[in-house]
Amino acid sequence: MQRRKFLYALSSVPAISVIGKVENHLNKFNKHIRRNSKMAKFELPAIPYAYDALEPYIDKMTMEIHYTKHHNAYVTNLNKAIESTEHEGKSLEEMFSTISKLPVAVRNNGGGHWNHSLFWTLMKQNGGGNPTGKVAEAITSTFGSFEELKNKFNSAATTRFGSGWAWLVLQDGKLVVSSTPNQDNPLMDVAEVKGLPILGLDVWEHAYYLKYQNRRPEYIENWWNVVNWDKVNELYSKA
Ligand code: MN
Numbered sequence: 001m002q003r004r005k006f007l008y009a010l011s012s013v014p015a016i017s018v019i020g021k022v023e024n025h026l027n028k029f030n031k032h033i034r035r036n037s038k039m040a041k042f043e044l045p046a047i048p049y050a051y052d053a054l055e056p057y058i059d060k061m062t063m064e065i066h067y068t069k070h071h072n073a074y075v076t077n078l079n080k081a082i083e084s085t086e087h088e089g090k091s092l093e094e095m096f097s098t099i100s101k102l103p104v105a106v107r108n109n110g111g112g113h114w115n116h117s118l119f120w121t122l123m124k125q126n127g128g129g130n131p132t133g134k135v136a137e138a139i140t141s142t143f144g145s146f147e148e149l150k151n152k153f154n155s156a157a158t159t160r161f162g163s164g165w166a167w168l169v170l171q172d173g174k175l176v177v178s179s180t181p182n183q184d185n186p187l188m189d190v191a192e193v194k195g196l197p198i199l200g201l202d203v204w205e206h207a208y209y210l211k212y213q214n215r216r217p218e219y220i221e222n223w224w225n226v227v228n229w230d231k232v233n234e235l236y237s238k239a
Helices: 003-009 014-027 060-082 094-095 104-121 133-143 146-159 218-226 231-237
Strands: 163-171 174-181 196-202
Touching: 060 104, 094 104, 104 196, 133 146, 133 174, 133 231, 146 163, 146 174, 146 196, 146 218, 196 231
Parallel strands: none
Antiparallel strands: 163 174, 163 196
């Protein structure tokens, strides 16, 4: 962190300034993605609720496997991919900004770790309902209504071929819906739509197959019942 602050303070390089901004705005809410020291390994963050907290919309077994197997594997493989390389001391955001030049294992596992760390915080027991606070106003002014945002978001999530994510992104102060393949995200230089993700949905089959099998649209529709709007609003308001 000291090194990062030093670089950020001295920086006349726009890329570093953007990275600093992203880190300031997103990682203060996701401290578990940060490492305690420059060379510390990335760690699986604590999940902020019980595996069955999102029932009946997301089942206990899916949550447990998703977190303890899939997310855990991204963390393990990310650490392996950067061990003893020049990337070992970097933040994920720093790596994402030039991810097209990095090994594909860093892109897939770094994205996997970051995306899931955010994803868990975007859901909660007894979530859902209408958006709150400033993000609610922004959704209405941008999309016309919450229903219209859902239509756009659901469409992005449903039509993402194969594995990937749907996103609500803050781009230059405006809300945009997008999707990315695999474990890519809007912070990566390869993303078609770049910006700060404030809401994201995992549409990999591992996220829903046990309960929904091939019925991805049903999973997407039900997922809105567990969205943590407090978190989305916090990410939006601090950005
Ligand atoms: Mn996943």
